[in-house]
Amino acid sequence: MHYDPRQNDHGLPRDPFKALVAPRPIGWISTLDTAGRANLAPYSYFNAVSDRPYLVMFSSFGRKDSWANAEETGEFVCNLATYALREAMNATSASAPPEVSEFDLAGLEMAPSVAVRPPRVAASPVALECVTTKILPLQDAAGEAARYTMILGEVVHIHIDDAIIRDGFVDLARAEPIARCGYMDYAHVDGLFSMERPK
Numbered sequence: 001m002h003y004d005p006r007q008n009d010h011g012l013p014r015d016p017f018k019a020l021v022a023p024r025p026i027g028w029i030s031t032l033d034t035a036g037r038a039n040l041a042p043y044s045y046f047n048a049v050s051d052r053p054y055l056v057m058f059s060s061f062g063r064k065d066s067w068a069n070a071e072e073t074g075e076f077v078c079n080l081a082t083y084a085l086r087e088a089m090n091a092t093s094a095s096a097p098p099e100v101s102e103f104d105l106a107g108l109e110m111a112p113s114v115a116v117r118p119p120r121v122a123a124s125p126v127a128l129e130c131v132t133t134k135i136l137p138l139q140d141a142a143g144e145a146a147r148y149t150m151i152l153g154e155v156v157h158i159h160i161d162d163a164i165i166r167d168g169f170v171d172l173a174r175a176e177p178i179a180r181c182g183y184m185d186y187a188h189v190d191g192l193f194s195m196e197r198p199k
């Protein structure tokens with residue numbers, strides 16, 4: 001089959017797009033609002049986009065709290081969502097009023113960050129502390145404004161749980177990250193294979 005996604009005439013019961021660019025890593029974004037209240041939410045339009053400097057991005061459908069906080073305070077933290085934390089991650093996607101912290105909602109402990117003010121998720125084995133570098137409004141091929149905005153940040157401090165380091169390498173299967181597939185589906189990394197790049 002093939003179809004024009006702008007017409008959405010795929011004839012399937014649900015839009016398959018998110019199942020086609022998958023699995024997507026989940027940026028579990030912690031921020032503080034200007035009043036210092038903690039916020040936490042998952043974003044699967046998330047990725048690393050540079051390692052010189054270290055840059056990550058997440059993309060927000062409208063001005064959600066994570067975007068507003070990352071813009072207004074200039075800081076955010078990306079926590080790794082793992083299989084063990086899957087229910088808590090999902091719980092933090094609820095739209096809670098600003099006075100309710102998703103940390104409390106999901107029964108998660110905060111741990112202090114080193115270089116930025118937003119806390120990280122204590123139980124997450126990896127956290128990337130970020131300084132916001134750009135708020136990028138997205139657009140389509142005709143220049144029409146998209147409903148998503150990309151938030152980019154430079155990673156200025158990194159936490160790795162020693163338990164997932166083996167022989168000097170990060171053993172990702174020990175962390176068991178989860179990733180977003182289409183529909184209600186997720187994947188989890190529990191095995192890896194290696195390949196050398198051609199010379």
Ligand SMILES: Cc1cc2nc3c(=O)[nH]c(=O)nc-3n(C[C@H](O)[C@H](O)[C@H](O)COP(=O)(O)O)c2cc1C
Nearest residue numbers: 041042043044045059060061064065066093094095
């Ligand atoms: C696994 C997962 C991935 C998500 N990815 C995104 C995303 O990429 N962009 C987005 O706008 N919302 C995404 N959401 C929905 C947000 O997490 C949700 O709207 C949340 O309430 C936003 O919280 P905030 O307003 O505190 O930022 C996702 C939800 C889940 C469960």
